[in-house]
Amino acid sequence: MDIQQKLNQQGLRLTQPRQVIMEVLESTGMPLLPQTIQQRAHESGSKISLVTVYRTLELLIELKLVRRIHGQDGCHGYILSSPGHHHHIICQKCGRALEFNGADGIVKLLDQIERDTKFKIESHLLQLQGVCPDCQKEKDHEK
Amino acid sequence: MDIQQKLNQQGLRLTQPRQVIMEVLESTGMPLLPQTIQQRAHESGSKISLVTVYRTLELLIELKLVRRIHGQDGCHGYILSSPGHHHHIICQKCGRALEFNGADGIVKLLDQIERDTKFKIESHLLQLQGVCPDCQKEKDHEK
DNA sequence: TCCTTATTGAAAATCTTTTTCAATAAGGAT
DNA sequence: ATCCTTATTGAAAAAGATTTTCAATAAGGA
Structure with a gap:
């Protein structure tokens, strides 16, 4: 089921702005x-309009197409998310x-914690930070 | 080393507001x-002053006495944290x-993910939500 | 092509967080 | 105990982020 259908199902419309926002997210x-x-x-x-961006993100989160990502500082970004349960690792x-x-x-980890606590x-909220394979290579070159 | 010392070490002072804020956090x-x-x-x-609360929280985070907790909505709270690496589970x-x-x-989990990705x-940021032992009991009573 | 109604954008409102700056108070020196 | 230096506080204002309001627009079925 694509986004068009997901929206129509609920009487919502696939508009220009919504498409554009999806494309922006897809391209990054x-x-x-x-x-x-x-x-x-x-x-x-x-x-x-920025207002539309906010409204659309809220909508896309409800549709489970987008997720919020938390920085340590609390400021958060939005990222496209494929269906199902998973997590993000950010370079x-x-x-x-x-x-x-x-x-x-x-x-296994959650089982262990349930037993312990x-x-x-x-x-659960799990988010990792690290260095991606590509950037690891670059690092090596610099040396 | 207590908070007084930690502060003095860096030429900082343990003031009334800072004490009160610590007490509030400790009592909850x-x-x-x-x-x-x-x-x-x-x-x-x-x-x-609310300004002081913000400034003090920032300071306490630097001193590793306090941590930020992220809600799904992005709004975050602050909680007292004991030293060392650990995570929070919230009822x-x-x-x-x-x-x-x-x-x-x-x-083990991180090792696995490093191999996979x-x-x-x-x-890493790991935060769990669930129901604490006490509240589980109450739930049983209701039934 | 028309019509209904969801959606948009601009402005304003609201809320959160940060900055500025003069007044205050902590804590070492006397 | 008192003085002095300077970190800290609070009030107001600024800056930023997010939400609400409302009239104008545009999606998509009839």
């Missing part, structure tokens, strides 16, 4: 701030993000 | 918003937070 593999999304849209020839150098699921490792775990 | 085991911290301080008889019912480290489970992992 990294978390973007609402401001940045607006800029990129402008650069590619579509003037979109400190180039900013690109990669999805991973690490499914069984996480399940006696909490019933309902949801 | 859950993440609080800056606003809420100010309110609690008022309630216990100390009028502190959805009562809001209380518990620290855990789950050290080896996490190390070829990223070099530098840091």
Whole structure:
């Protein structure tokens, strides 16, 4: 089911701005701030109000097409997300993000924590920072 | 080394407002918003400017005495943190937070992810939500 | 092509966080 | 105990981020 259908299903419409915002997010593999999304849209020839960016992101999050990414400082970006449960690892150098699921490792970890803490775990937020393979190579060249 | 010493070490001072803010955080085991911290301080008889709350939190984070907690909505709270590396699990019912480290489970998980993604992992953000033992009991009573 | 109604954009409102600067208070020196 | 230096505070203002309002526009079914 594509986005068009997802929207129509709920009486919503696939509009120009919504398409453009999706394209901006698709063309970048990294978390973007609402401001940045607006800029990129402008650069590619579509003037979109910042208000619309906010509204669209909210919508896309509901549709599970986009996720919020948290920085240590609290400021957060938005990134396209494929369906299903997974997490993001973000490169400190180039900013690109990669999805991973690490499914069984996480399940084991959560089981262990449930035993240790006696909490019933309902949801988790896991986000990694590191250096991607490409940027590791560059680092080597510099030396 | 207590907070007094930590501060003096850097030419900083342990002031009334800083003490009060620490007390507020100590007396609650859950993440609080800056606003809420100010309110609690008022309630216990100390009028502190919101500006001071922000500044103090920033300082306490540098001193590793406090951590930021991220909500799904991006709005974040601040919570007291004991030294060392660990994470927080937050109860959805009562809001209380518990620290855990789950050290080896996490190390294994990160190793696995490094192998899978070829990223070099530098840091991670892990935060859990669930129901604490006490609130699980209450749930049973209701039934 | 028309019509209904979801959507957009501009401006204003709201909320959060940071900066500025004069007044205050911590804590070492006397 | 008192003085002095300077870190810290609070009030107001600035800056930034996000949301609301409302009239104008445009999607998509009839």
